[in-house]
Amino acid sequence: MSGPNFPNPIVRWIDHRLPIFTLMHHEMHEYPTPKNLNYWWNFGSLAGIVLVIMLVTGIVLSMHYTAHVDYAFQSVERIMRDVNYGWMIRYIHANGASFFFIVVYIHIFRGLYFGSYKAPRELLWILGVVILLLMMATAFMGYVLPWGQMSFWGATVITNLFSAIPGIGDWIVTLLWGGFSVDNPTLNRFYSLHYLLPFAIVGVVVLHIWALHRFGSNNPLGIDVRGKQDSIPFHPYYTIKDMFGLGVFLIIFSAVVFFMPNAMGHPDNYIPANPMVTPANIVPEWYFLPFYAILRAIPDKLLGVIAMFAAIGVLFILPWLDRSPVRSGTFRPIFKVFFWMLLADCVLLTYLGAKPPEGVYVILARIGTFYYFFHFLILLPALSIFETPKPLPRSISQPVLGSGAAAAAAAMPKENS
Amino acid sequence: MAESHAGANRRDFIQVASTTMGVVGAACVAWPLIDQMNPAADTLALLTTEFDISGVEEGMSVTIVWRGKPVFVRHRTEKEVEEARSVDLDDLPDPEVDADRTTNPKFLVMVGVCTHLGCVPLGQKATDPKGEWGGWFCPCHGSHYDTSGRIRKGPAPSNLSVPPHEYISDTVIRIG
Numbered sequence A: 001m002s003g004p005n006f007p008n009p010i011v012r013w014i015d016h017r018l019p020i021f022t023l024m025h026h027e028m029h030e031y032p033t034p035k036n037l038n039y040w041w042n043f044g045s046l047a048g049i050v051l052v053i054m055l056v057t058g059i060v061l062s063m064h065y066t067a068h069v070d071y072a073f074q075s076v077e078r079i080m081r082d083v084n085y086g087w088m089i090r091y092i093h094a095n096g097a098s099f100f101f102i103v104v105y106i107h108i109f110r111g112l113y114f115g116s117y118k119a120p121r122e123l124l125w126i127l128g129v130v131i132l133l134l135m136m137a138t139a140f141m142g143y144v145l146p147w148g149q150m151s152f153w154g155a156t157v158i159t160n161l162f163s164a165i166p167g168i169g170d171w172i173v174t175l176l177w178g179g180f181s182v183d184n185p186t187l188n189r190f191y192s193l194h195y196l197l198p199f200a201i202v203g204v205v206v207l208h209i210w211a212l213h214r215f216g217s218n219n220p221l222g223i224d225v226r227g228k229q230d231s232i233p234f235h236p237y238y239t240i241k242d243m244f245g246l247g248v249f250l251i252i253f254s255a256v257v258f259f260m261p262n263a264m265g266h267p268d269n270y271i272p273a274n275p276m277v278t279p280a281n282i283v284p285e286w287y288f289l290p291f292y293a294i295l296r297a298i299p300d301k302l303l304g305v306i307a308m309f310a311a312i313g314v315l316f317i318l319p320w321l322d323r324s325p326v327r328s329g330t331f332r333p334i335f336k337v338f339f340w341m342l343l344a345d346c347v348l349l350t351y352l353g354a355k356p357p358e359g360v361y362v363i364l365a366r367i368g369t370f371y372y373f374f375h376f377l378i379l380l381p382a383l384s385i386f387e388t389p390k391p392l393p394r395s396i397s398q399p400v401l402g403s404g405a406a407a408a409a410a411a412m413p414k415e416n417s
Numbered sequence B: 001m002a003e004s005h006a007g008a009n010r011r012d013f014i015q016v017a018s019t020t021m022g023v024v025g026a027a028c029v030a031w032p033l034i035d036q037m038n039p040a041a042d043t044l045a046l047l048t049t050e051f052d053i054s055g056v057e058e059g060m061s062v063t064i065v066w067r068g069k070p071v072f073v074r075h076r077t078e079k080e081v082e083e084a085r086s087v088d089l090d091d092l093p094d095p096e097v098d099a100d101r102t103t104n105p106k107f108l109v110m111v112g113v114c115t116h117l118g119c120v121p122l123g124q125k126a127t128d129p130k131g132e133w134g135g136w137f138c139p140c141h142g143s144h145y146d147t148s149g150r151i152r153k154g155p156a157p158s159n160l161s162v163p164p165h166e167y168i169s170d171t172v173i174r175i176g
């Protein structure tokens, strides 16, 4: 394949020696993309843009932030009151973290519904789960930096999770703290890692996109692209669609940043950290609540911690749990119902994670936890055997162009290329 | 692979030996980079705290700081000591007799950090909830401790820990 012919001689000169413009042309311009993608496919590029927003605002915040237990809280207050536009930059960063999770959770559920984790995209999916874990670590450590009450006690509770590991648990916790409780050494290293990990995320995102471009995007029908008639070039068709989605996103994001910037935060984090007094109800940021609910649902410390990590771990092996050859939930009548049940279960767990661990909440959390694992470990493998999928369309163009009824062969196994 | 696969040849040996040396070398370099995270010398230097208990009246509790953590000192009432001592050990998730947890039965000294995930349990102030056994209650995930600081109910796996401490005079204790 010969590279594109660039009119600009400087571009041509560089491209001959470092074919970066050819690469960009292949991967962002002519890159053939299924022509039937719906708006759920906007959230990947959106997540990338939010990551950039976090990097830019974070680097700027670092110019004013002081990572020391005696100054951290005040330095953040100074950012809010005295630094030019500091209030805006911090509110963008703090709310950006929440929106990053909203976008990524939608992106993940999109993948769950349309079977995007299935062959040949298993590794692409796994890299996505790695990004999720890195995001969680980054957001957790970022939340510690303002050194409010929730920062301190969140850090205490989460680092203590590691003490559940038999034998070496206490050693690990002391190593993480650099002392005998969460203190200045802890704050310093969290700041160092909070600066580092987003760049590690950038690296994994590159691998994620590399793996994506190997086979291209999945699509709402979940069938493979058969040829030219099934795809359109990424630019201008999807660049413009992604830009439109970005516009809608930014309207909502700005509304929150400017009119309700503390809606997703916790008031206790405006109280400086006090190692002697635990707030009455410690709740993590909303995006950790389902996992927190799972942790608390189980009355045993070690098992609770294991279940919490397993809730993400199970996503790593998902491609081998759901063995149905049909990707898209559109053609899986029973799977479709259980997909919505799973989503409802996650919403329920999010709600329960914020409630005190007593009475009916504990019982509901146990049911919700059981159902979560039941879905992945029992239901999906069983459905792969017992469910009869609906007939698949023969190609992507067929239903789109409506040429003849969606005459269809009975559900064929998906073709792995 | 110039030579045949039959048996190990000298090149295989050199490869294994140099890889092994490489791994050992990398581990030696890694250790200082990991160990720097452990408590530094100045952190370790703050290991003991002294406290005068004469001002703590019967029924009163005081919280002091040791190694950046709260330490509870409670001057227990007769009734509390009685309750702590009359428990059947089989009822305890982490069996320990009260006498082993105190030097002077009137004064209970322990680290005020929940053994579940490290919150500070309530029960030091008169108005605090003290849990079902009248000792301490951890609000984070609902652990109940009795008047000897032993876990009775909830997710915490063990009793509130008793720090090493000794009476250096009739009224002064040294913790650590």
Ligand code: HEM
Pocket (backbone or CB within 6 Å): A051, A054, A055, A056, A057, A058, A059, A060, A061, A062, A065, A076, A090, A093, A094, A097, A100, A135, A138, A139, A140, A142, A143, A144, A145, A146, A194, A195, A198, A199, A201
């Ligand atoms: C994956 C991207 C990132 C996420 C999810 C994230 C998340 C967070 C969160 C949740 C906070 C606490 C906000 C608050 O309540 O005040 C925070 C604070 C902070 N972050 Fe980030 N962050 C990211 C990237 C970065 C980067 C790349 C830097 C620096 C280069 C940075 C620097 C800071 C600083 C200095 C603070 C403390 C100031 C403050 O609390 O507002 N962040 N971050």
Ligand code: FES
Pocket (backbone or CB within 6 Å): B114, B115, B116, B117, B118, B119, B138, B139, B140, B141, B142, B143, B154, B155, B156
């Ligand atoms: S930290 Fe006390 S019950 Fe969890």
